[in-house]
Amino acid sequence: MTDLLFVNVRLLDPASGLDAPGELLVREGHIAECGAGLGRPDGAATLDGEGAVLCPGLVDMRVDLGEPGGEHRETVASAALAAAAGGITTVAALPDSKPAIDDPALVRLLRARGEETGSLTVLPYGAVTRGCRGEELAELGLLREAGAVAFTDGAHAIGPARLMRLALTYAAGFGARIVQHPEEPTLAAGGAATEGELATRLGLPGIPAVAEAMLIARDIRLARLTGGAVHFAHVSTAESLALIRRAKDEGLRVTCDTAPPYFDLNETAIGDWRTYAKLSPPLRAEADRAAVAAALADGTIDAVASDHAPRDPDDKRLPFAQAASGGTGLATLLGVTLAQVHGGAISLPRAIELLTVAPARLLGVAAGTLAKGAAADLCLFDPDRIWQVAAGALPGKAQNTPFDGRALEGRVIGTWKAGRRVFGG
Amino acid sequence: MRHLLAIEGMHRPQIASLLDLAESYVLLNRTGKTPRDRLRGRTLINLFFEDSTRTRTSFELAGKRLGADVINMTVSTSSVNKGETLLDTAATLNAMNCDLLVVRHASSGAPALLAQKVDAAVINAGDGTHEHPTQALLDALTIRRHRGSLENLIVAICGDVLHSRVARSNIHLLGAMGARVRLVGPPTLMPAAAERLGAEVFHDMASGLAGADVVMMLRLQLERMARGLVPSAREYFRFYGLDAQKLACARPDALVMHPGPMNRGVEIDSAVADHPTRSVIREQVEMGVAVRMAVLDVLSRVGANA
Numbered sequence: 001m002t003d004l005l006f007v008n009v010r011l012l013d014p015a016s017g018l019d020a021p022g023e024l025l026v027r028e029g030h031i032a033e034c035g036a037g038l039g040r041p042d043g044a045a046t047l048d049g050e051g052a053v054l055c056p057g058l059v060d061m062r063v064d065l066g067e068p069g070g071e072h073r074e075t076v077a078s079a080a081l082a083a084a085a086g087g088i089t090t091v092a093a094l095p096d097s098k099p100a101i102d103d104p105a106l107v108r109l110l111r112a113r114g115e116e117t118g119s120l121t122v123l124p125y126g127a128v129t130r131g132c133r134g135e136e137l138a139e140l141g142l143l144r145e146a147g148a149v150a151f152t153d154g155a156h157a158i159g160p161a162r163l164m165r166l167a168l169t170y171a172a173g174f175g176a177r178i179v180q181h182p183e184e185p186t187l188a189a190g191g192a193a194t195e196g197e198l199a200t201r202l203g204l205p206g207i208p209a210v211a212e213a214m215l216i217a218r219d220i221r222l223a224r225l226t227g228g229a230v231h232f233a234h235v236s237t238a239e240s241l242a243l244i245r246r247a248k249d250e251g252l253r254v255t256c257d258t259a260p261p262y263f264d265l266n267e268t269a270i271g272d273w274r275t276y277a278k279l280s281p282p283l284r285a286e287a288d289r290a291a292v293a294a295a296l297a298d299g300t301i302d303a304v305a306s307d308h309a310p311r312d313p314d315d316k317r318l319p320f321a322q323a324a325s326g327g328t329g330l331a332t333l334l335g336v337t338l339a340q341v342h343g344g345a346i347s348l349p350r351a352i353e354l355l356t357v358a359p360a361r362l363l364g365v366a367a368g369t370l371a372k373g374a375a376a377d378l379c380l381f382d383p384d385r386i387w388q389v390a391a392g393a394l395p396g397k398a399q400n401t402p403f404d405g406r407a408l409e410g411r412v413i414g415t416w417k418a419g420r421r422v423f424g425g
Numbered sequence: 426m427r428h429l430l431a432i433e434g435m436h437r438p439q440i441a442s443l444l445d446l447a448e449s450y451v452l453l454n455r456t457g458k459t460p461r462d463r464l465r466g467r468t469l470i471n472l473f474f475e476d477s478t479r480t481r482t483s484f485e486l487a488g489k490r491l492g493a494d495v496i497n498m499t500v501s502t503s504s505v506n507k508g509e510t511l512l513d514t515a516a517t518l519n520a521m522n523c524d525l526l527v528v529r530h531a532s533s534g535a536p537a538l539l540a541q542k543v544d545a546a547v548i549n550a551g552d553g554t555h556e557h558p559t560q561a562l563l564d565a566l567t568i569r570r571h572r573g574s575l576e577n578l579i580v581a582i583c584g585d586v587l588h589s590r591v592a593r594s595n596i597h598l599l600g601a602m603g604a605r606v607r608l609v610g611p612p613t614l615m616p617a618a619a620e621r622l623g624a625e626v627f628h629d630m631a632s633g634l635a636g637a638d639v640v641m642m643l644r645l646q647l648e649r650m651a652r653g654l655v656p657s658a659r660e661y662f663r664f665y666g667l668d669a670q671k672l673a674c675a676r677p678d679a680l681v682m683h684p685g686p687m688n689r690g691v692e693i694d695s696a697v698a699d700h701p702t703r704s705v706i707r708e709q710v711e712m713g714v715a716v717r718m719a720v721l722d723v724l725s726r727v728g729a730n731a
Contacts, residue, residue, distance in 0.1 A: 197618035200593075202534065202555060203552070203555030203556065203590060203593060204533055204534075204555075205554075273534035273538060319532030319533065319535040320532070321553065
């Protein structure tokens with residue numbers, strides 16, 4: 001492989017605090033050098049970034065890949081196309097597939113499926129419970145040994161307090177996090193939208209927003225009791241964030257992420273029965289959306305994940321209450337997050353931190369940096385280039401984006417996996 | 426007006442002109458001189474995914490009195506994938522060149538989904554817990570005929586507001602026409618943020634009915650008790666069933682209404698339901714046909730690009 005020299009780029013590496021114009025040299029799939037005034041080695045190919053931002057390939061810590069069992073919605077290969085177009089080179093895959101990732105062989109299979117794409121590292125989550133059924137613990141130790149980065153039941157909340165206590169206690173022995181879908185299941189059962197005026201007007205069964213904070217409050221206490229590490233996924237309400245902020249101040253092992261819909265959209269997006277905007281958790285009131293955006297800045301939120309949930313038309317072309325929840329997110333992760341930069345809520349380095357090194361650290365992997373010697377997983381993007389999201393024209397298979405029609409500023413120009421270009425050019 | 430999917434979003438003049446037209450059909454119905462050529466050659470399909478003999482019959486009669494060809498389709502709701510049936514049915518109906526499509530469905534928003542897929546004018550005949558627009562129109566016509574106007578009347582809507590599409594349509598319509606709406610029911614059967622819909626919320630009948638011009642009772646689905654929202658039928662009747670004693674809290678000439686079918690002894694006492702001067706429940710049924718004729722009439726004109 002010939003050397004590749006990026007010139008005329010804005011190097012952005014939140015892991016090291018680097019944010020400066022310069023060059024970056026890729027050799028044998030790794031980052032050889034990075035900085036200003038690098039010489040051009042003999043035979044190196046040059047890529048002129050024309051001032052665009054070069055940052056680590058994005059790390060997306062919450063993705064439903066569709067595989068195994070949902071290949072008509074998405075496959076690892078099709079998700080890899082969408083990820084590459086979104087500048088993403090590493091994803092953590094949810095285990096509530098069919099079958100669930102509750103067996104070490106399945107963890108190895110998913111990792112291998114990622115390697116086959118040549119463009120995407122797939123880091124499997126292991127199931128907390130067998131079949132993600134919420135009854136008995138899966139073989140967490142064996143799953144961990146096979147390469148599971150953490151444990152979760154995906155879109156299913158771990159409901160019984162005893163089970164959550166057990167999971168936190170046991171997983172702590174292996175140094176692993178439990179990732180919770182924070183929604184009190186008996187309050188949320190049958191709901192299709194956040195309880196409130198809009199759901200009442202539409203005649204939709206509501207889920208009280210407090211269903212999220214309730215489970216978070218409980219699990220924070222269980223984290224204190226057990227010394228275990230809990231991570232709350234797609235946090236979406238002000239009350240939840242206040243609880244997490246306090247738990248962090250107390251020094252508990254509590255972390256969280258959110259997904260772009262929760263800082264970019266509010267519940268009014270479901271008006272006119274738009275099932276593409278039916279998500280889990282459901283979109284919230286504007287005050288909650290604003291609180292999520294604020295928590296990106298103040299550090300309460302540790303990472304932004306796409307929460308990519310592929311659905312096919314048969315899942316979505318239904319009356320709202322029957323339609324499946326979930327939206328695609330790989331191709332729009334960067335663009336929608338950058339809207340918070342353009343809107344002044346967060347800085348560009350903070351946005352990239354939330355999308356690279358922060359989730360990588362939570363997952364315990366070395367990705368998400370431009371450090372010398374690291375794999376040359378790179379994303380080159382123009383933060384000002386304008387494009388419009390169009391369901392039906394997205395890369396990958398699933399098209400159920402809640403951002404259909406949204407104009408975005410910030411587009412990926414190229415993506416490299418271990419030094420090989422996998423998107424653009 | 427291309428479809429009639431909801432009362433929410435309709436304005437006073439639009440509602441008033443529909444009621445005026447319906448008024449004229451009341452007289453024509455009584456004299457048997459309905460214009461049978463009005464919808465001649467037009468096809469009306471009653472597409473019911475939920476059983477409802479009275480609403481379906483009312484639309485059928487309305488269509489026939491205007492000369493339409495009326496076809497009733499009752500689709501089994503026991504099929505596993507209701508939505509697939511819904512859109513498959515839409516494609517079939519489109520191929521049949523149906524002009525007017527009356528839809529009843531257990532899911533909120535189903536008629537709106539159909540309206541995106543068919544060429545016919547879609548009339549919502551009740552969707553989930555969302556709306557039941559023609560019921561609100563017929564209720565308004567009934568009240569107007571007794572009180573002359575809806576302006577400033579106090580209307581108490583009582584019972585299972587949470588699950589009631591009739592209540593939602595009435596809240597929007599009565600509000601648009603200047604009436605004052607009260608919602609009365611147990612807190613477990615009151616939707617979140619109900620007061621944000623422009624209504625006053627009460628949890629006891631005595632204060633909710635005080636000074637009311639109209640008492641509109643809602644049907645209590647017996648399955649609500651199975652879900653624990655109400656402990657028992659007798660407890661419900663004790664506190665929220667309309668009997669002579671509770672009705673005495675309203676104005677002495679207050680009208681008693683019910684969209685039917687009634688659960689006698691659960692939400693309403695027979696003595697009140699059958700009261701010769703106060704109860705207008707049977708008249709509501711008559712107004713239903715007239716209102717539906719008016720709706721079909723107006724929507725068919727749009728369909729013909731007139």
